[in-house]
Amino acid sequence: MVGSTAGLTWSQTVFRELAAPLSKLIPECIVRAHERARDGHQGVRTQTLEAYGHGLHASQYEELATGLADLPSATPVRLQARTVMVIADQVLYPIRYSKRDVPVTVARLRRAVGFRAELIRRHGPEPMQGELDLGLEELTEKQDYNNDLNQLDPGLGLVLLAYACAMDTGVMRLEWGDAELRRGDRHLLWHHHEVLDLPDAC
Numbered sequence: 001m002v003g004s005t006a007g008l009t010w011s012q013t014v015f016r017e018l019a020a021p022l023s024k025l026i027p028e029c030i031v032r033a034h035e036r037a038r039d040g041h042q043g044v045r046t047q048t049l050e051a052y053g054h055g056l057h058a059s060q061y062e063e064l065a066t067g068l069a070d071l072p073s074a075t076p077v078r079l080q081a082r083t084v085m086v087i088a089d090q091v092l093y094p095i096r097y098s099k100r101d102v103p104v105t106v107a108r109l110r111r112a113v114g115f116r117a118e119l120i121r122r123h124g125p126e127p128m129q130g131e132l133d134l135g136l137e138e139l140t141e142k143q144d145y146n147n148d149l150n151q152l153d154p155g156l157g158l159v160l161l162a163y164a165c166a167m168d169t170g171v172m173r174l175e176w177g178d179a180e181l182r183r184g185d186r187h188l189l190w191h192h193h194e195v196l197d198l199p200d201a202c
Helices: 010-044 050-067 115-123 139-150
Strands: 075-079 082-087 090-098 157-166 170-180 189-195
Parallel strands (some): 090 157
Antiparallel strands (some): 075 082
């Protein structure tokens, strides 16, 4: 039947024919981002991992923007001074959730407020259960990122590219999926998540 999603995985349902190329390109991009950050750390020879952390944060967006640019409908959007890719009406947003090899289901944000949290709340899936609005948001912080978020079409979805990575061990896990974030909570509640296979050498 035309348009049927029976028998398809979550990613095939969301991305259709682009699911296969994305599932190959995204891991390559994240691994390259790690390699660049590692090389940068080794270049500056600091005793802390500050150079690696900052380098990984910046390079993950750059590698995804470059690596996915040629896919059909790929559109770059500037958010918080970073280029984020929109493909098939989905914002692809990378998050390093751990420096250890732990399941993506334990992933949580550093803070319950701020740009990332609001991005997930606005464009992530509808909550599985209703939630009370207790008015606990820090409204003063919204002014900093509202302009960026408002340029995104309200109808866009959000696909998180969640990975565990450390300088010495490289990329250990990488999954993609959609998750909700309840108000005042830092824990991601995954509606769907699928493993992305890493390149043989990373």
